[in-house]
Structure formats: C-alpha cells, structure tokens
Amino acid sequence: MAIAIAILAILVVAVVTLLLTANRRRATTGELSRETRERDASRRSDADEAEGRERADDTRAEIERGEATPAVRQPAGVARWEPVDEEEIGVSRRQFLNRAILGAVGLGLASFGGAALGFIWPIGGGGFGGKIRAGSIDELLGKIAETHAPVYVPEARAYVNPYPSSAVAAAEAAGYPSAAMPGLEAGLITLSQRCPHLGCRVPWCQTSQWFECPCHGSKYNRVGEKRDGPAPRGMTLWGVTTDGGVLTIDTGVEYPGMPIGTDTTEQKPEGPSCI
C-alpha cells in the first residue's frame, strides 16, 4: 500500500512539474497569450483600415506629382550562415538544472510522503499488533505432541505451548491475566518470544524442555514461569480467543509475565541445559 501511494505521489509531482515547465517555456519563447491575441483582434477596427487606405492614396498622389520618391526595396542578398546556439534549439543548461533540481526535490518529497503515510496507515487485522490466527487447537496440540517443542507463530512472534488442565485452578489463583485464561482452559499458553530481561529472543531448549535465554542465562519452564537468571519476571503473555476451536492471538496488548516464584506446573528440567 505504501509503495502504491509513493508511486502515485511521484506521478502527481511529475505531471505538475511538466505543466509548470510547459507554461514557463511558453512565456519565455515569445508566444503571445490567448488573452493578448484576443485584445489585439478587438482593437482592429474599420476606421483604422480606412485611415491606412487614405494614407496610401496620399503617398501615391505625391509620387505621381513628383513630390516624393518611391522607396525601393533593396535585395536582401545571401544570408550569412551562423552556427545555431544549442540553447535556442534544445533545453538550456539552466532549464535542465532547474528541472533536475525540481525533480529531485519532488522525488524526495514523494518518498517522504509515501513513507509517512505507510507509517501512519492503520494496521489491518492480520499483522503484528492485531489479531493473528494461530490455527486449530487440535492441530496445535498434535504438532506439539509430535515434536515435543512449542509451535512458533512468526506473525505473532510467539510460542504456543501446552498448559496442563490440572494446573488451571492454580493459574487462576496465581493471578494469570483473564485474557490468557481461554487458552489455558483449552490446554494452551501463548508466550511472547521476547525475554523480559533485556529483550533477546528466548529459544526453546529441547533437552531441558525449558526456555533458556542465551544472553544472560534466564530460564523459564514450559509455560514461561521464571526459574533462574536475572529476568525480573516470567515470560510475557498474549491474550487469546478460542472461538470455533481456533486459537487467535491478540498481539495488540501484552501482559507482563508472572512474578518470580510462580510455579503452577512444578515442571523440573527434563534433561541437560542448553546454555
């Protein structure tokens, strides 16, 4: 969309530039404007013509009486060849520079305008910052069971991992945000990939079945509750809906992870750490 707007703006600027240039050229090449030609035509009257004819008759009579000599037109002779100035037949250097500067300024303004419009254009429902369909809950659970790893949803920059139904009551008691509860009740938790410490992307460790941040060593269990390292809380949560058996992630609002000490699933590392 932003590219289309930028192209449109460039075309508008180009057309305006051409029109301005054409007008200036007409003014500088001596062509009379339509208004001037109409004014001249209206001034020509029959009285002027009669006066001119009378003057011609007087002159002719003076010549016949010998009181005046007829003016003899001299032969024009052969015109000398002179090289034609390039500026007369083509675009002058000044015109070229003017147009180049105008074009460059127009292009810059159009690009800036396009970028600004693209920046402020409202994001549709499908991108990050809006609601993103993660997929069918059954399919998500099936994939996780098959790979023993969370499903990563790149558009939402989020991990989807199973949440045990036996821990839902503990999650409610621990104060999990109500926007995340529909997911927990459907057996899934949705976590932001961003580490709550300094923002690194937290990778999944297949051996420990925990999230382990390589930047400063923070560790989180399968449901994103902090277990180790300098992070101030658990992994950030996204709100979700589960209408029609489909998990939709709302990336418009993020919910801070659970406080240190929260451990609703009591999951221990299931193998060696990755960091």
Ligand code: FES
């Ligand atoms: Fe993850 Fe520091 S950014 S532990």
